[in-house]
Amino acid sequence: MKQLLNGTFKGTIRVPGDKSITHRALMLGALSQGTTNIYRPLISADTLRTFENMRQLGAEITREGDDFKVISNGHDSLTSPEQTLYTGNSGTTTRLITGLLAGLKNITASVEGDATIAKRPMDRVVIPLSDMGADISLKNDKYPPVNIYPAVLKPLEYDMPIASAQVKSAILFAGLFTDGETIVHETHQSRNHSEIMMAQFGADISVSGTTVKLNGGSKLSAADVTVPGDISSAAFLIVLGLIIEGADITIENISLNETRAGIIDVVKEMGGSITITEHDSTGEKFGDIRVEYTPDLKPFHIDGDIIPRLIDEIPILAVLAVFASGASTVRGSEELRFKETDRITAVIAELEKFGVSFEEYDDGFKVSPGHSTIKQDQLFKGYHDHRIIMMLIVMAIAVNTNIEIDDSSAIDVSFPSFVSDLEGLRKDR
């Protein structure tokens, strides 16, 4: 990482495609009749799990240069996989595919991921799916492997106990082919990519406030999907641009979907220099984001409705808080404890190694500005969590220190080109 220090970051860049949208496009392509072209998808460890899993179910999926092509004869043509569906590090694949398979009547399948997935709760999706009539077993009634057996599902009206797009989407996938109306009520609106894309593929779905209604039974037909850049990946460059002296970064074609764009609101409230140029689009909103170094950032306080809109950005927002003019707080984000790792514990443990001081809460933390120099031979932990690793790299650059991380390979989950993209933007000051 030495080559990234002692400079600034300037220029225009595109980050990889949106992870959530890519997973959904592959799944809906497999369930729909016809050819689905997915332009500029995220091609990463996580999305390649969904790619492979949908192939195992019988969809014909190919990589065409930077794009994916899915050819399917519709949901009825999918069959039980011969082998376990391996989902790697991907919680989204594991949870959404459980709902999708539950809805497919005649399928028997086993779903299993890596060591991080083995510790992630699946009962949050299996409880509502069982209410729909699904026959699913879990390890200790909570964890993968997930075994799914044939069952005929009925629609469900469900009050979500937590704001989770994965749970909402699993229920909606299961509801697609039931006879009747599935209704999901959310506490706070979570990302709505499933709702937008299901409508695009021909599902009868509507949204009013925090309630989603889906009438099952529509015949889904293939549709092309152009995947915008992932704002959760852009977030690392947004923060870098705000805190490195002289930085001026434009990130092109980023998803500006309101349910994902909470970080933009936070940066504006902090007084950060951020300019958004929206492009015309009929589906997901997207545009360019320009950030420039801002020396006098105000602290932020986030809680409630905004949390699902920036849940994956909280680790990197902790770094931004270190460079604000006062203490910042994150509350209402207990869901961080159920991500690839417990991100509240991981953020605090790793940033404390930089001398940052925190107060920990069950549902978040308070972070004070300022840091000190790291101890010699300090080893940093990545927890097999892409967002913790990229957070550490941005923090190290910001404090101009070379660090050693035990294992950085998980970056491949969402942003394989992260380090080379940073190298491309680096300029001498």
Ligand code: S3P
């Ligand atoms: C995702 C939903 C979120 C998010 C994850 C991707 C999705 O998880 O953290 O990275 O694509 O639906 P939860 O549904 O657990 O909040």
